[in-house]
Amino acid sequence: MARARDPIADLRRIAFLLERANEATYRVRAFRSAAKALAGLPAAELTERAGNGTLTELAGVGDVTARCVAESLAGEEPVYLRRLVATEGSDLDAEATALRAALRGDCHTHSDWSDGGSPIEEMALAAVELGHEYLVLTDHSPRLTVARGLTAERLRRQLDHVAQVNAALPEGFRILTGIEVDILADGSLDQNDDLLARLDVVVGSVHSGLKDERSKMTRRMVKAVANPHLDILGHITGRMVSSRPAGVTGPGDRGHRARTRAESDFDADAVFAACAEHDTAVEINSRPERQDPPKRLIRRALEAGCRFAINTDAHAPGQLDWQRFGCERAALCGVPADRVINTWSAEQLVTWTHIRA
């Protein structure tokens, strides 16, 4: 019997759509675990178990996921999936849509090597499905211990691992190496220079001392921006406008999921002038709880002549589709596609970062 649909792909698709919709992590996990549990099963056994109702005897498969599989094997789109697709609707206007369509990759993402929830391979496959040409993997740096920041030694191992994963990925797509490096109190970067030089893309962010006094924070950021290794200045104000999505952990938020956080205080004009002078891109962070920088600062960075990177800062595969939120804000502020570095191909991007250092 020819199978009309792939039930594993349907389960993974459901997980992706739930994640993208910012639903609770346990829901997403139910579908992803079921997909994993069933992926190893011979097709004949899958069909038999779906037929006699014994799929739920398998670890990781519940009533809802079993029903999806049965519907899928019968050649129907699972009802659960159909409802998700019917309500996913996009409200992007034409300009934001055009900007999103121009993006060819994502320059800020995390895996389970630091505080992300999924293996590098899963993140890469989701990026492929989104139509990206590249994904920059930017796990955290050593001092961010709450996020399992990578020591130099673990980062070296990750580089070897990425090379292996890349060899197995579809042609036309690659994982670029990178880091989200902490900008330390004195403005220096929290990783060895030789490693920073080796990476394809370096995102630098402030994760500590967010309440530093204005002149100190300005000096700290300007010094980091002037560092030739730094390519992109991440979530520049550090603000949190709403609660973090369920299940997403991050620096300093253990047990404080509902917390919001004010913007750091710094001289934005001085920081943007430094970004323009050193050709360091300003990140437009798409995370719903960050929305960083606020629109008034995006407009000022644009006037200052800065480049931008519209990134998701995804900690899970479904979050890779959050770029549309960043595009929406960029479009509202009039950011043209030719100022956005992830509209470039992987080659153009890496050429640019390597000219810089």
Ligand SMILES: [Zn+2]
């Ligand atoms: Zn960060």
Ligand SMILES: [Zn+2]
């Ligand atoms: Zn990040």
